[in-house]
Amino acid sequence: MTILAPGLLGASVARAAREHGAARRIVIWARRPETRLALRDQPWCNAVADTATEAAREASLVVVAAPVDQIVPLVRQIAPALSPGAIVTDVGSVKGEIVRFGTAALESRAHFVGSHPMAGSEKTGWEHGSARLFVHRTCFVTPRPETDARALETVAAFWQTLGAEVVTVGADAHDEIVAHISHLPQVLASTLCSFLAQKNLGWRNHAGGGLRDTTRIAGSDPHLWRTILEQNRDEVLRALRQYQDELHAFQVALANRDYVEVTARLERGRAYRAQFRPPPP
Structure with a gap:
């Protein structure tokens, strides 16, 4: 198998594939020469290629682990070098355009x-990769109607081998789901920190666990998230509008001293949070 542009996720795929025996041979390509040099010393890859095309040649499975705006260009770049019947997948957090143009x-x-x-x-970089990153985590697999059944089965089985729980869903439905459960929380955490940055900066020295827990993901790479929000713009805007309605309703209840309504919304939030699955061990 080949992994292109490994950061946290790509390196974790390589480590997990090595640990679980999911690939006989793992070839890596990274964009930066210094990264390729460092990767040559890693025990979880067999070879490091100098070009993406070289890395993909003869691979039966290619995992494109680049940022979302670089996935389709990389797929187009390696397409002529792929063996007939090879399978290409990605790890991007937006699927609509990637699946459509990647397939084409x-x-x-x-x-x-x-x-x-x-x-x-919130960490980035291949150095933070972990073989256990995918254990008991959801992995969406997003076929199109014309997707080859054997290829779909192979990709799903691959992620299951790495410990993930596979959920098969269309690309558009995926983008709606993650806009609410992933992209919206990122926007809320980042904008909360941006808002507080305009207040007395000394306040943050007194912050307890609540603020730290709520804003942990605000430490994520802004450039990476800009491209994600750009590609899923419509769904994120829809989620933001719905959340603004919820926030406004809470504001109105508090302004009107309607503490029954305030309490009801707090209780509904607590009940939702209590139903989360336990985190992976």
Whole structure:
């Protein structure tokens, strides 16, 4: 198998594939020469290629682990070098355009099957990769109606081997889901910190666990998230409008001293939070 542009997720795929025996040979390509040099010393890859095309040649499975705005260009770049019947998947957190254009780029030579493991972190870089990152985590797999059944089965089985719980859903439905449960929380955490940054900066020295827990993901890479929000703009805007309605209703209840309504909304929030699955061990 080949992994292109490994950051946190790509390196974790390589480590997990090595640990679980999901690939006989793992070839890596990274964009920066210094990263390629460092990766040559890692025990979880067999070879580091100098070009993406070289890395993808003869691979039966290619995982494109680049930022979302670079996935389709990379798929187009490697397409001529792919073996007939090869399978290409990705780890991007937006699926609509990636699945549509990724599929078109391969035509009938190879198969594109979109993936999105819900296993990110505010940390970035291949150095933070972990073989256990995907254990008991949801991994969305997003086929199109014309997706090859064998390719879909192979990709789903691959993620299951790495410990993930596979959920198969269309790309548009995926983008609606993650706009609410992933992209909206990122916007809320980041904008809360942006708002507080305009207040007395000394206040943050007194912050307890509540603010730290609520804003942990505000430490994520802003450039990475800008591209995600750009690609899922319509769904994120829809989620933001709905959330603004909820926030306004809470504001009105508090302004009107309607503490029954305030309490009801707090209780509904607590009940929702209590039903989360336990975090992976």
